[in-house]
Amino acid sequence: MRTRRKRGLAVTELETHAAHTGLAHQFQNLDQQQDADTLGIWVFLVTEIMFFGGVFAAYAIYRGFYFAAFEGGSHILDVRLGAFNTVALLGSSLTMALSVRSAQSGNRRALVLFLILTMILGGVFLGVKAYEYDQKFVEHVVPSLDWAPEGAVLARLAPGGLEHAELYFIFYFAMTGLHALHMIIGMGLLLWLVLRSRKGSFTPSYFAPVEVVGLYWHFVDIVWIFLFPLLYLIGGRY
């Protein structure tokens, strides 16, 4: 009830200081603007679901065709690194949710702190990902660029057929690469939010940019929630 009253005050206030409160002129008030912003990002996220969905569908088909090869490829990946990255990304989702909460309650210091924490955890994820990519070059399992598996790796991949194992790694790089690209874009957006919130652009009645970037960041987290079992775990480790 208290927040509702506070919001009511903020709305009347913004009608006089529209330029400072972030209200675009096509909206009647900040509530209406926030509804439109939220709906807009959700529609965008639905297009993203379809975008990643196509890749997931292709993965499902080829995994059905060449199960042994995909299983072999999955065994080359390091489950510990994948699980660690999952935890790091889930942690960044938590700090992102807390950023939005800090913006809602008007705590600017906490907002900046949680945004920076989110960036750090995102950076940890990308760092581990970069190390994993480097390992793929060491093991010579990079499709077409450096495809010459040998030794134990070759023994692991050979039963399923080498060219089909190469297909698995094409999916691995395409899916994690698209995901990492989304993370990098998200990091840029977070940096922009940090700069804006340091200037004090966000108030409990206007924080839609934090909310919108937050929704995007959580979506990217969800994509990884599915990528982790599909790439690292499926095929069984027993």
Next chain:
Amino acid sequence: MSQQIVPVKTYLFVFASLIGLTLLTTGVAFLDLGRFNTVVALLIAFCKMLLVVFFFMHLRHSSGLVKVVLLAGFFWLALLISLTTADYRTRSWTSSPNAWSTTAPPTHP
């Protein structure tokens, strides 16, 4: 609308559940459940997604319009995956496409 301020405790509890489910899905991968390994892994991932969507993304407090938009998105995703899979699964049931590709193209006088 997500104007409602959710207690920090809720976020921490959701985060702890997500970590728990991550450990569970990693652990289950080391057990031999046959074809159910995939089913269990996807089920756990789905539960994790629901936690993130409802709590971190505030779908609990979102307008009905947002919920319908998201539901429509999942409906189209289900169409995409089910129809594509159905096509590949049933393609071998009939030999017609293969026959078409091996016979000589029809000649038109």
